[in-house]
Amino acid sequence: MPSGTTPDADRGVYGISVAAELVGMEAQSLRLYEARGLLTPDRTDGGTRRYSANDLLRLRRIADLMATGVNLTGIGMLLDLQDENRRLRREIEDGGVQVGGAD
Numbered sequence: 001m002p003s004g005t006t007p008d009a010d011r012g013v014y015g016i017s018v019a020a021e022l023v024g025m026e027a028q029s030l031r032l033y034e035a036r037g038l039l040t041p042d043r044t045d046g047g048t049r050r051y052s053a054n055d056l057l058r059l060r061r062i063a064d065l066m067a068t069g070v071n072l073t074g075i076g077m078l079l080d081l082q083d084e085n086r087r088l089r090r091e092i093e094d095g096g097v098q099v100g101g102a103d
Helices: 016-023 029-034 053-065 072-093
Strands: none
Touching: 016 029, 016 053, 029 053, 053 072
16 A cells, blocks of 8 residues: 555455554453454454444444443444444435435
């Protein structure tokens, strides 16, 4: 990658210890969230987790929800709904979904 460029936000570039430090969590918490299906980091061929910028945003969102008292099951449901909402909005913007009845 040429100097001065940033990686794609979906590309896993951070190891677990760096990702944990960047979001202010313990590495064990990141493992737990993965085990609970709250995020899915990339893996190297050797199986090492690699977290993307989008994973870090998701981890911060998890931390924010936990701070408000939402449990992990609730967080999973909220994140799923937010992901689905984002996907549907993209489809609408791309013209893939018609809103309302056809005239």
